[in-house]
Amino acid sequence: MDSTLSLFPLGWQHYLLGGLFIGAGVALLFVFTGLVGGMSSVFSSTWSYLLRQPYFQQARYTGSRGWRLVYAAGLVLGALVWWLGFSDGTPLTTEVPVWALLVGGFLVGYGARLGNGCTSGHGICGLGSLQWPSLLAVLTFMATAFITANLAAGWMA
Template sequence: MIASFFPNGWQHYLAGGLFIGAGVALLYVATGRLAGMSSVFTSSWSYVSSRVAFRQPRWLASRAWRLQLALGLVLGAALWWLLLGPAEPLATGVPAWRLALGGLVAGFGARLAGGCTSGHGICGMGSLKLPSLLAVLTFMATGFLTAMALGALGVAP
């Protein structure tokens, strides 16, 4: 039964989850800050954009550590890839326009929800925040319904 859900094994998912959990717990314990990626994205735009949305004091005050967090994630993934190689092929059969459309919809949803799945799902729920629980339930329900609707329409990845 478990093999059908995890045809490539489950151990690397467990290891990744433990590393992510340890990283966000360390950030929270050491600084009291939450590590949501949509906030990292927004605060990073404050370096190059003069739009009011990106020039808010909360983004300007936190952009240095958030950019360091983003660079650490990218460098950590690059190091993993260089040392161990890619776990799976780096290609997908999904057309680029669908990936871009999905990214835009997910990005809009993250801003509408006041955070993304990593911020609400990992950090917010980990610190027992009710709005994060509601956001994650909404993310999951929307994802399930969308997948079911597209499957019923015959649209496969």
Template sequence: MTFSLSLFPLGWQHYLLGGLLIGAGTGLLFVLTGRIGGMSTVFSSSWSYVVQRPFFQQARFTDSRGWRLVYASGLILGALVWRLGFTSGAAQATAVPAWQLLVGGFFVGYGARLGNGCTSGHGICGLGSLQLPSLYAVLTFMATAFLTANLAARWLA
């Protein structure tokens, strides 16, 4: 009981509900449209509106950016509904310094590009459709995350 409280001081039920909703949403997207809801492609296709570099102007980004923006808007709207409807309204904060968030964000973005997809694309959609390369990508993501978290805890403590 103490172990569970230390890992999940606010309870675990909302994490389970969130995971079920994410799985249902990406599954529904695939079943109804045949599209895969990975967020790194949503990010790149959104940038294709404003960045004219050849990478962002690939047909795979420009041809799909309409539905991907609607998909991303649904994620933002879902977070807003959660905040307004299911929390006390107090803003969440972190004690992590801004520079660490920026460096971490850079490495996550670089890793998503290097791995040809992000954790949502590989971890939710790829594993859900039993793709072996996605299993390798998720195992790599997780091993890197465990190693990085442990090294950061030792260096920054």
């Protein structure tokens, strides 16, 4: 079996196109507004609408929540446009159990909070602007992901 097919059973072209669009989007956001498009702060700034705890009411969240919601909506709409226009309409499924998805989501959220940012903020924006802390964060994310994926593969087998 072709190794590319085993790694990318749906093809690699849409991943490349998606990566180019994401890179162009965060670059345009930064060039035109000076804003950094990380997604973990979208989560916290959105909670600032609902939760009155001091953490969520910080100016960095309340002052940016409007544009961050528009930014997140653009990501969701972009995925919808791809699904409606470029896929065959078949919903994608996974063999991963729901409990594993929930645990993984919790750990990723915790890691984003611990690392003061996520893969989009550090990996795309931080590396793109040559930030040393972002390089360290991305190396930590990737090492943790490799270890976790191998451990999970052993547990799931």
